[in-house]
């Protein structure tokens with residue numbers, strides 16, 4: 158056995174018991190599993206009581222028309238009221254909701270719940286004045302500034318579903334999302350701070366608006382622009398409005414309306430197996446119940462004393478559930494940070510932990526591996542003793558990174574919760590409970606109380622302990638996606654057709670000999686790069702939209718830092734000749750322009766042919782072998798097996814950053 162295999166084995170057999178003091182005081186105890194098992198719906202009703210309902214529900218779950226679920230039927234509530242007003246009414250107005258930290262040093266701001274309420278009310282009045290009504294969609298394209306949270310809550314407050322688009326996405330990506338969900342308003346900023354410099358956002362919005370205008374004239378009625386950096390921006394007086402002109406002048410008084418539990422709260426686009434991103438729809442009641450319950454239970458939040466920090470960007474679902482809705486519903490005090498981890502120095506995150514005495518910290522394995530690479534001496538310069546609980550999300554965490562995180566960041570004492578979930582699930586479904594579970598590095602362990610997860614074989618039968626298969630969820634849960642925006646058929650087909658009666662997550666998993674779950678990663682054409690989901694097909698479409706490209710195939714290859722990395726094989730058109738000296742850069746930039754910088758291939762190989770089966774399907778498995786520099790596997794089903802030899806030779810001369 159190799160050394161590496163041996164060290165993995167020893168990691169796999171390690172276990173970390175909950176600290177005794179946490180075991181005695183944890184919010185969620187072992188009894189919750191039994192309680193949920195004996196009365197699933199009663200358990201969820203109890204979790205729903207965490208929120209303030211204007212009208213109580215008549216029925217916890219209507220599952221008469223699967224897979225279309227209705228939770229808390231007949232209940233009425235307002236998500237923004239639950240996240241803000243009720244805490245102020247309860248006397249917590251002076252409590253800090255966010256310690257906001259800008260990337261430029263000395264640029265920080267504490268926002269109390271009372272201030273947040275005023276800001277949200279002003280923004281709700283302002284967008285109402287722009288003609289936004291209940292049911293209208295609003296796109297939000299902002300950096301990590303307080304206005305991002307304020308804008309989301311203002312939309313929620315008036316019942317206008319928001320769709321937040323990650324600021325790193327391109328104009329093209331923004332316009333396709335605006336068109337798909339029919340957004341009338343875009344809320345953005347002139348720019349933001351990244352790596353010590355002001356970057357621009359507004360030009361991408363202008364470009365997106367022009368694209369939308371060409372397809373659906375008049376759809377976007379206004380663009381509301383926050384001034385963050387003060388840089389010059391082009392201005393379209395017909396639709397552009399400064400946030401400070403409109404919002405700052407608006408009243409802080411706004412009566413919330415209460416909406417049906419199933420009223421749409423937001424749409425979040427995520428990559429699927431086809432070229433077109435899917436608009437995941439979450440609704441008000443069930444989603445907020447899921448976010449609040451899991452944030453309280455899995456992070457063991459003690460709202461009075463904890464300082465919580467989730468490093469995710471607001472443009473991803475993690476930012477929605479665990480930076481905005483969950484923590485605010487629970488009256489948490491959170492940190493929100495605008496910039497990158499290494500500006501102006503590689504200890505920035507730990508400096509923030511020290512300064513605000515962060516006690517609960519939630520980040521992604523890719524960040525943890527980056528810090529490991531930067532070295533232990535960086536976190537060692539800071540006092541991290543306030544930390545009592547660490548979380549991981551977005552991709553499988555390798556045992557080495559888990560142990561480093563626990564030892565170096567958590568001083569060997571803090572539990573680490575490895576939380577599995579998806580944009581679709583709305584909140585965490587599989588995770589250890591910090592006060593209950595003896596956690597194993599690399600395993601998300603067990604479905605949380607209320608959730609029924611399983612690993613099944615091709616026939617949909619539960620596999621025995623010690624075996625692998627597909628991860629499924631057997632029972633509906635409150636924060637589940639309700640459908641794909643405008644596409645019920647694709648919703649049924651994507652998640653509910655593979656194993657009838659079960660939600661198919663798209664992940665492979667194994668149960669170990671104790672029955673604990675190890676999530677292995679996607680089993681479809683979806684890649685996971687630094688915890689971000691990217692579609693192979695979407696990147697292929699971006700590549701073939703370049704005039705020099707005839708054909709493209711994309712695979713996710715294992716990468717030590719980012720989990721997976723995008724590797725592309727490209728056949729050029731005859732008219733393009735050899736593509737010219739800058740062809741690789743040209744194509745990488747083109748992908749960034751079409752989708753966003755996160756989708757840029759790490760590696761592009763210009764090839765003469767692609768390996769295809771006799772039926773014409775690209776054999777991605779073989780391409781992955783080459784990209785990972787493995788011996789190429791079985792090629793007997795290839796139409797022409799000389800292709801692989803050509804590619805393997807090409808791989809040796811490919812360009813990497």
Ligand code: WT7
Pocket residue numbers: 427474475549550551552553554575576577578579580581601662663664676677678679685688689690
């Ligand atoms: C996919 C969902 C959930 C918010 C961030 C990503 C992978 C997520 C884990 C984990 C192993 C994980 C899965 C999943 N994933 N968390 N703890 N262990 N894999 O959200 O973009 O919707 O991606 O991320 O493959 O299906 P997303």
